Amino acid sequence: MSSDPRAHTSISAAGVVVRRARLGRQLTQAQLGQLTGYSPAQVSRYERGVSPLTDVAVLRRFCAALDIPVADVGLSEIRPERHPSITGGAPALYPRLAPPRLNTLRRDTQEDDVRRRTFLALSAASAAGLPTPEQPPLISTSLAMPKPADPVGALVAGLRDAMLGIDGTGISVKGGLPLPSQLRLVVEQDSGCRYSELARSLPTLIRTGHQLADSGDLAAGPGEGVPPDVVLAQAYLVAVRILIKFGDQPLGWMAADRARQLASDRDDALLAGEAARQMAVLARRSGWTDQAMSIALTAAADPGLRRAGREGTAMRGLLVQSAAYTVAKTGDGPGMRELTAEAAALANSLTDGPLVRRQVGGFTPATVALHRISAETSTGDPAAALVTAQALSPARLPTIERRARYWADVASAQALRGNRDECLRAMLAAEQLAPVETHARPAIRALISGLLVSGRTTTDLRALAARSGMTG
Incomplete structure (x- = not known):
């Protein structure tokens, strides 16, 4: 995160200073938001300390709008080094992150917490009287679903080699589908969790995109009209989601940074917004919650998204939703619900059946509710997560990947309540x-490990462990 060379500890009270100056000038939060480019809700969060007002670029923006001496918020008159903006356009200050932890493939803190708490919760008596979503019958699938090969491992290895320019022999940029058509196929495969196909198509798309972009050939294909570098940025964003999901953060940082740079070069607010969202996820998973909040909410305030119509509204909602999950990781349930409500309001404003062309899974009221299930569990309230899940039919979710995520999130909540059978059913x-995704997700x-070591096992549990490559 950006830091002023002479910043003082009083920076933590910057929200109080901003509020005092705003009231002294008889401005409403909406009026201050117009001056600074933030929504009234975001101004309120800054003033109340819900969102950390610690980013130097944001602080200087408020100081300029309210004529506050920078020393009052702990800054010096010396301006820090400027960095390219994640939203493109003219250079702007951007939160400076610490280097990613490249020496280890670190799992999400939530996943570590799930493992630890599952061992404790599943050894206790099952809680009674809690609402649970409608569950499928607990049936044996040990014969119906044999253990597959490792397409996820092949996909991650293929992405690594494509990103590093290794073993690209035989990849031709001529013939076949135009790049935008290849991208649509990749998004379809990702939405459908078809990882064996994706292991071939996505690395090939990244290699081909680099070859065309590096050659200066801006023709993406007959009748397509989308430059190769734009397709390449979108391909990298798909790759980031996959790498985050399956626990390869070092490659995720590399892919996210490349997408960010391509978006900045293009001055594309939608691409930049999604790159920021993925970098916020990576920052959160590294334990940098303040930076993750700053990245997501600063990107959500980009005026370019407000000019981008319905897709820009959806991207703002996705960024606010990401910030909500980050707040949940700190245990702040009310703050999480406030931000989730803001994301839901944006989703509800898209009344024409929104489809976000650059997002797997889209952005709808149903996807916001799905996100809240996991967020409630992260705050330590699995009962609230199950109430949310009970109110959401998985059939309302737009893709197979999102429906599978619904049941995975329900399983986590049930595990923390000590409900072994319901966890296994989910x-x-x-x-x-x-x-494939279920077997590979950390x-x-x-959860499977927790069930195996914490109590009785069943044929179905042992079979699921075997299909996941684990000892039953």
């Missing part, structure tokens, strides 16, 4: 929808 439901594997 995992089997996720497996029926997306077997969070699900942690």
Whole structure:
């Protein structure tokens, strides 16, 4: 995160200073938001300390709008080094992050917490009287679903080699589908959890995109009209999501940074917004919650998204939703729900059946509710997560990947309540929808391990562990 060379500890009270100056000038939060480019809700969060007002670029923006001496918020008159903006356009200050932890493939803190708490919760008596979503019957699938090969491992290895320019022999940039058509195929495969196909198509798309972009050939294909560098940025954003999901953060940082740079070069607010969202996720998973909040909410305030119509509104909602999950990781349930409500309001404002062309899974009221299930669990309130899940039919979710995620999130909540059978039923439901993803996701594997060591085992549990490559 950006830091002023002479910043003082009083920077933590900057929200109080901003509020005092705003009231002294008889401005409403909406009026201050117009001056600074933030929504009234975001101004309120800054003033109340819900969002950390610690980023130097944001502080200087408020100081300029309210004529506050920078020393009052702990800054010096010396301006820090400027960095390219994640939103493109003219250079702007951007939160400076510490280097990613490249020496280890670190799992999400939530997944570690799930493993630890599962061992404790599943050894206690099952809680009674809690609402649970409608579950499929607990049936044996040990014969119906044999253990597959490792397409996820092949996909991650293929992405690594494509990103590093290794073993690209035989990849031709001529013939076949135009790049935008290849991208649509990749998004379709990702949405459907078809990882064996994705292991071939996504690395090839990244290699081909680099070859065309590096050659200066801006023709993406007959009748397509999308430059190769734009397709390449979108391909990298798909790659980031996959790498985050399956626990390869070092490659995720590399892919996210490349997408960010391509978006900045293009001055594309939508691409930049999604790159910021993925970098916020990576920052959160590294334990940098303040930076993750700053990245997501600063990007959500980009005026370019307000000019981008319905897709810009959806991207703002996705960024606010990301900030909500970060707040949940700190245990702040009310703050999480406030931000989630803001994201839901943006989703509800898209009344024409929104489809976000650059997002797997889209952005709808149903996807916001799905996000809240996991967020409630992260705040330590799995009962609230199950109430949210009960109110959401998985059929309302737009893709197989999102429906499988629903059951995975329900499994996590049930595990923390000590409900072994319900946890297993939810995992089997996720497996029926997306077997490869279910077997490979670290969070699900942690749940399976917890069930295996914390109490009685069943044929179905041992079979699921075997199909996931674990000892039953």
